[in-house]
Amino acid sequence: MPANTYDAIVVGSGITGGWAAKELSEKGLRTLVLEAGRSITPENDYVEHVPASEMRFRGMGDRKRDSVDQPVQQISTGMDEWNSKFFVNDRENPYTTAPGKPFLWIRGRQVGGRSLIWGRQSYRWSDLDFEANLRESIAVDWPIRYQDIAPWYDHVEQFAGITGQAEGLPQLPDGKFLPPMEMTCAELVVKDAIAKHFPGERMMTIGRAAVLTQPHLGRAACHYCGPCSRGCSTLSYFSSVNATLPAAQKTGKVTIRPFSVVHSLIFDSKTRKVTGVRVIDGQTHQALEFHGRVVFLCASTIESARILLHSATPEFSTGLANSSGELGHNLMDHCMGSGAKGFIPGNEDRTTLGHRPNGIYVPRFRNVTQKHPDFLRGYGFQGDAGREGWERGADMPGFGVDFKHALRRPGRWEMSFGGFGECLPRHENFVELDPEKVDAWGIPVAKIHCAWSDNERAILKDMAVTAAEMLSAAGATDIQPSVADYAPGLTIHEMGTARMGRDPKTSVLNAHNQAHDVKNLFVTDGACMVSSACVNPSLTYMALTARACDYAVNQMKRGEL
Numbered sequence: 439m440p441a442n443t444y445d446a447i448v449v450g451s452g453i454t455g456g457w458a459a460k461e462l463s464e465k466g467l468r469t470l471v472l473e474a475g476r477s478i479t480p481e482n483d484y485v486e487h488v489p490a491s492e493m494r495f496r497g498m499g500d501r502k503r504d505s506v507d508q509p510v511q512q513i514s515t516g517m518d519e520w521n522s523k524f525f526v527n528d529r530e531n532p533y534t535t536a537p538g539k540p541f542l543w544i545r546g547r548q549v550g551g552r553s554l555i556w557g558r559q560s561y562r563w564s565d566l567d568f569e570a571n572l573r574e575s576i577a578v579d580w581p582i583r584y585q586d587i588a589p590w591y592d593h594v595e596q597f598a599g600i601t602g603q604a605e606g607l608p609q610l611p612d613g614k615f616l617p618p619m620e621m622t623c624a625e626l627v628v629k630d631a632i633a634k635h636f637p638g639e640r641m642m643t644i645g646r647a648a649v650l651t652q653p654h655l656g657r658a659a660c661h662y663c664g665p666c667s668r669g670c671s672t673l674s675y676f677s678s679v680n681a682t683l684p685a686a687q688k689t690g691k692v693t694i695r696p697f698s699v700v701h702s703l704i705f706d707s708k709t710r711k712v713t714g715v716r717v718i719d720g721q722t723h724q725a726l727e728f729h730g731r732v733v734f735l736c737a738s739t740i741e742s743a744r745i746l747l748h749s750a751t752p753e754f755s756t757g758l759a760n761s762s763g764e765l766g767h768n769l770m771d772h773c774m775g776s777g778a779k780g781f782i783p784g785n786e787d788r789t790t791l792g793h794r795p796n797g798i799y800v801p802r803f804r805n806v807t808q809k810h811p812d813f814l815r816g817y818g819f820q821g822d823a824g825r826e827g828w829e830r831g832a833d834m835p836g837f838g839v840d841f842k843h844a845l846r847r848p849g850r851w852e853m854s855f856g857g858f859g860e861c862l863p864r865h866e867n868f869v870e871l872d873p874e875k876v877d878a879w880g881i882p883v884a885k886i887h888c889a890w891s892d893n894e895r896a897i898l899k900d901m902a903v904t905a906a907e908m909l910s911a912a913g914a915t916d917i918q919p920s921v922a923d924y925a926p927g928l929t930i931h932e933m934g935t936a937r938m939g940r941d942p943k944t945s946v947l948n949a950h951n952q953a954h955d956v957k958n959l960f961v962t963d964g965a966c967m968v969s970s971a972c973v974n975p976s977l978t979y980m981a982l983t984a985r986a987c988d989y990a991v992n993q994m995k996r997g998e999l
């Protein structure tokens with residue numbers, strides 16, 4: 439084969455690209471991973487143990503530089519002085535939005551993508567989610583059900599390592615868990631109060647997270663140092679760099695090419711297949727081509743749609759594989775942030791040990807058994823309880839030695855709940871190419887049109903009420919409910935721009951993430967999602983990616999691709 443020809447090409451090396459690289463190469467395919475950003479070396483790039491005193495701005499961040507290079511990224515509470523290098527440069531990678539419709543697009547552009555900085559919360563979907571669109575005649579029906587994806591959840595969980603507690607809830611299926619992390623004593627107070635006051639309706643469990651609580655497949659157990667989004671030298675949380683890409687490289691069949699900005703896909707109108715991709719070298723700006731028998735787009739929800747929109751051909755004048763007209767449409771993000779906080783009396787002789795990289799979870803309880811009068815679907819809460827003080831950002835005035843001593847004394851136990859709510863898919867929330875603006879590599883940027891509907895606003899309102907109710911049931915004092923009003927995007931769970939479906943007239947992908955129109959093209963990132971559920975989505979992207987790889991390789995073996 440010529441040097442630039444492979445069995446499979448994977449675009450992107452984030453959460454889904456890492457999985458595609460691992461699965462395809464382990465199944466014997468010579469696989470090329472094209473990644474727009476730089477490579478990452480854990481020994482040099484991971485900085486989770488560097489103290490603030492060693493940082494140039496003492497952990498406060500270079501505000502002047504951030505406001506020029508990362509004005510959008512800095513809005514995410516996930517970015518700090520240590521890890522700003524894992525967030526994209528907004529100046530080189532701009533996007534535009536429709537007037538009056540802000541969208542905060544938080545991205546990572548390096549080998550590993552956002553898997554280096556994600557919050558690691560990992561939950562399965564249930565049939566309550568997969569059947570929701572059909573039940574309510576919204577958008578299109580999912581072409582799969584829980585039983586189709588359950589073995590693939592098992593598969594990815596067993597490799598990634600997910601800590602969690604089995605609870606037997608129909609709306610939040612249990613997984614293949616590593617031992618759960620412990621709740622703090624104030625969390626246990628709240629958990630018991632919820633069980634007592636809302637029996638059969640609400641409950642609280644420890645968060646399910648892609649963090650190792652015991653050694654697993656050559657990676658060490660977490661030592662609770664805390665700031666995971668700066669890297670993890672012991673490889674204890676799941677990321678492409680820590681887990682899937684090393685597994686892929688072990689096969690000897692994978693080539694990872696950083697600084698490879700995919701410009702568009704090459705379509706052969708005779709075979710009606712893609713033959714490869716056009717790339718702009720990120721450093722030299724040289725135009726290159728790579729060829730493959732199958733192409734997996736894993737560049738993230740909006741980037742994958744952007745690549746397809748930019749790959750228009752005479753046959754597909756509005757974007758490759760877009761005979762349905764749905765490409766770019768139905769963009770979703772979870773609505774987030776409403777909730778409440780309060781102080782839990784008692785346990786003043788106890789405190790936390792280490793920095794648990796996980797919180798608690800209150801699974802969805804709205805519209806599970808009873809219909810809510812104000813909105814469809816539901817939400818879950820994440821949160822935690824710790825002792826008030828320096829590290830929880832207490833606003834304590836003071837100066838000098840006495841102040842330093844006061845800061846060391848732990849304050850009251852503070853419990854907070856923050857909701858993550860389902861967003862409905864709507865055709866009018868969409869991404870297109872901006873005809874007037876290009877990025878640093880001359881590629882037209884995405885123009886995003888997205889806004890919440892009354893349903894998401896009603897969910898956000900309800901979150902504040904029910905969070906306060908649970909705190910009140912736990913005897914909390916100084917309860918502060920709050921209703922959030924963040925622009926879409928900030929929850930960083932964007933999905934839906936190339937949805938799956940049974941009918942090629944109304945969906946871009948089939949039940950195996952394969953483009954209806956172009957059989958050797960697969961899109962396995964969040965673009966494929968048909969609805970958003972209310973749980974963090976990345977575990978589902980992983981399972982769908984592994985499932986699609988299995989399907990593609992079987993099709994190739996049968997000579998159908």
Ligand SMILES: Cc1cc2nc3c(=O)[nH]c(=O)nc-3n(C[C@H](O)[C@H](O)[C@H](O)COP(=O)(O)OP(=O)(O)OC[C@H]3O[C@@H](n4cnc5c(N)ncnc54)[C@H](O)[C@@H]3O)c2cc1C
Nearest residue numbers: 450452453454474516547551552557558559700963974976
């Ligand atoms: C702070 C933060 C917290 C989060 N917390 C959670 C959580 O707790 N749970 C959860 O489920 N999710 C969470 N997420 C979301 C999660 O990170 C994403 O859902 C996930 O990373 C998506 O995977 P992906 O492979 O689609 O995209 P990414 O991981 O973003 O990877 C995409 C890759 O494609 C590359 N790329 C893009 N365009 C091109 C191109 N043209 N050519 C070549 N390469 C390209 C990018 O450089 C990038 O490396 C969080 C995200 C952030 C930022």
Ligand code: SF4
Nearest residue numbers: 660661663664666670
């Ligand atoms: S808290 Fe655990 S997972 Fe996070 S960086 Fe530290 S060791 Fe790694």
